[in-house]
Amino acid sequence: MNPVVQLADVRRSYGGKRNRVTALDGVSAGFARATFTAVMGPSGSGKSTFLHCAAGLDRPTSGTVTLEDQDLGALSEVELTRLRRDRVGFVFQAFNLMPALTVQDNITLPLRLARRRANPKLVAQVIDQVGLGERRKHLPAQLSGGQQQRVAIARALVTRPAVLFADEPTGALDTRTARDVLGLLRRSVGEAGQTVVMVTHDPVAASYADRVVFLADGRLVGELLAPTAEAVAERMTHLGAWAERTAAGAH
Template sequence: MTTTAVRLTALRRTYRDVTALDGVDLGFRAGSFTAVMGPSGSGKSTLLQCAAGLDRPTGGRVEIDGTDLGALSERRLTLLRRDRIGFVFQAFNLLPSLTAAQNVALPLRLAGRRPARAEVRAALARVGLADRARHRPGEMSGGQQQRVAIARALITRPAVLFGDEPTGALDTTTSRDVLRMLRELVDRDGQTIIMVTHDPVAASFADRVVFLVDGRVAGELTAPTAEAVAGRMAGLESPERAAC
């Protein structure tokens, strides 16, 4: 039986007189990899932040593993984000004075847990960096730093890993290496991943691409190719559509 890791129902988010999300209904299957795309200002990052509990929606409902985030107090929401949600940003956000292992262990230490060395090494091994545990960020490439950031997000074994342009700061070759690793996390470990990207090639690593325009779902592709994604994006960004 297929389970839904994340469910968005009639999701709305407004900022003063600007509507960033306008009644979004989406489900994300557990163990799947979804890319979210759309023109600039379409609501991609807002959707990700609301779905991950980083921002409170104006209306509608967000459920993660069947838990309604809107029904949680700030304290309980913070605990859920800490234990059940992983988030990776375009910037690596590693502490430069800490080793890779210490950066990965940080979420557990902030939660008052003393992480086992084997637990941290296992998280680094999942992203192919078992031999870099003692290196600091300045001693690693950009791709390796992003892998450490992903290991840090995975250390709590989250239900969902969210990525906001996680390969946006990387060169093409390194970006593809990180995307292949994300694909492997889904295929090998059953990790659920939801990723915002502007790159059709990055989106082609996903099982499904959801397109947003003006805060609304504007269609989707399954088993996407880079060419099909690029063609759909060109249609969404065409002058004729922009003039509508």
């Protein structure tokens, strides 16, 4: 099966010749349909750049990113914006909800922006899927942090995206609420066939994924299948020590 998202030898550098920083250094990775992948690595390993390039928010310096066999590098800014709006869902640590809109209106906002008719049945299904059926008329200020993040996930799912990218989605939540949100992402993969790629620094969050890919110094340096929190934590400890050693060696 073709991956939904494929990165091939992706490099991303910033700055000029003298102060060039290489955030991604020849990364190749694929994400199959209906899978949940966590992306981990020490601070400064290139996780956010990886996510931004994979999602078409940032253009690689070289290499290719394809989404459903569409080469993102071949698209104009307008085409890329349209593709992100129609085929990509985003969930961030900050919930980014519109305070004056109800739960339901926040969730259907991407459809309105795309001038697409909201299918009432589908909207109701997504709202129930995230457990907010009783709160559809509430404003964000009337919700807990976990409920607000569920609104953000529903908003990402309502367009039925090819892939949902999540950047530290549980970073602002307490442990129990984080478990609820991760369980919701897990179910969207298992029950709705959603593809999820999540950047996280939390081994427990990563244990909800089917696999974890590890980045260090802008390179992919390994992966774990059927990860446990303990195995992820151990791998991260080794990576942290390795990153410190290579940094010391570079000085």
